[in-house]
Amino acid sequence: MEILIAEDDEQIANSLKKNLAEEGHHIMVVHDGQKALRSTDSILFDVIILDWRMPKVTGVEVCKHLRNSGNKVPVILLTALSQVANKVEALQLGADDYITKPFSFDELKARIEAVVRRYQTNEKELIVANLKLDLLSRKVSTPFGEISLTGKEYDLLKYFILHKGSIIGKEELTKSVWELNYSSGTNVIEVTIKNLREKLEEKLGKKLIKSVYGEGYIFIPE
Amino acid sequence: MEILIAEDDEQIANSLKKNLAEEGHHIMVVHDGQKALRSTDSILFDVIILDWRMPKVTGVEVCKHLRNSGNKVPVILLTALSQVANKVEALQLGADDYITKPFSFDELKARIEAVVRRYQTNEKELIVANLKLDLLSRKVSTPFGEISLTGKEYDLLKYFILHKGSIIGKEELTKSVWELNYSSGTNVIEVTIKNLREKLEEKLGKKLIKSVYGEGYIFIPE
DNA sequence: GTTAATAATGAAAAGGAATTCATTTTTCTT
């Protein structure tokens, strides 16, 4: 798992990094909220541990920014015992959990597993390579930002992702994506695929949908 | 909301019942784990508060039983400060959260709202009265057939259902449903609500969305 | 290299969703 730790106390940060790395996770540590936000712009983490009090941008502000940007990565806040009232605020602002210092590593580990399990078993996201489809909001995000797709483009992309690695013929697409709304004798499929390709390539810089002459298309994410 | 409290300390139980009832919730209190399990057999709760230590069946055992039966109702465990190691166990056994005594009512209230919100938004369907929203396909079905909604109408209905029983102001709707696409100085909210009302009433034969003059709207499914 | 079949492209048209507008109705205060 990719874990981001934002903690300005170096002793705590190092201890967490060491213990979590021993569990086989990939850990990135930053020491202020601004760097935390910058990291989330280009890396998809599985969970983020945020200290409450940090220089420049507080943990709560980081969390708020993530949620406002539509980023649902699990967030655990580390808090001091005195800040009870703020815990209410934190949960309301979108944190998945918080832990009160001092805490045991086992406790943190269990909480990480719990929030990640809830996140992963949502089955409400399709993640492939650098693409993440949120199946409820129908938003498509990448490390380079969100891709704005129309309804048809979204349905088409979802179909491709669910059948990645397989050649999909045009007739299959008419039945599965267009359903009853398809008129034969037009090239609406080619046009829609072209538009989807443009949007994906603009963001990801590579071609994910390949043509197979006379047979159809195949989605290869890498 | 229907809330089950399983707590053998009568003082704590009564205090929680009183405070939560004042928030408008329906509270059932039992004093041991066996009665808690029996209650869950016949009542669908929105959330369950379980004390860790209880006669006959402990809170952890109740939780374990629920999860083994496939019951995903949110569970919050109340624990004493000394029982850190068992907290790990509790989360791993499927508790959604726990609170360490002593705690403030505001903290409990916030955690209840957080786990219930996650529970409600985790499922792929929202079911309320005669309406069922399929959150993936965005189809709305009733016993009398499917209701064809536009994207905006669907988002609006979903928001109402997620906040049923609460008055929702127009400004809140602009921020939550329209987000950045809202132009002040128009009556797009009123028009969209009117269109949604028409479709719901045509199918269900009753008015679910009520106006509160000068404040906003409230969704009451029954 | 040529030809036919298939795919891609730029632009326009069609259709539907969302918003705006003008007016009417309802609600609350006085």
Place this chain on the structure above:
DNA sequence: AAGAAAAATGAATTCCTTTTCATTATTAAC
């Protein structure tokens, strides 16, 4: 009861999505 504020309504307009169209490009067969 009257007037102001808020909400609802019918219809039109605007905007966006989807499809259609004409043309060009690419691919495969010969």
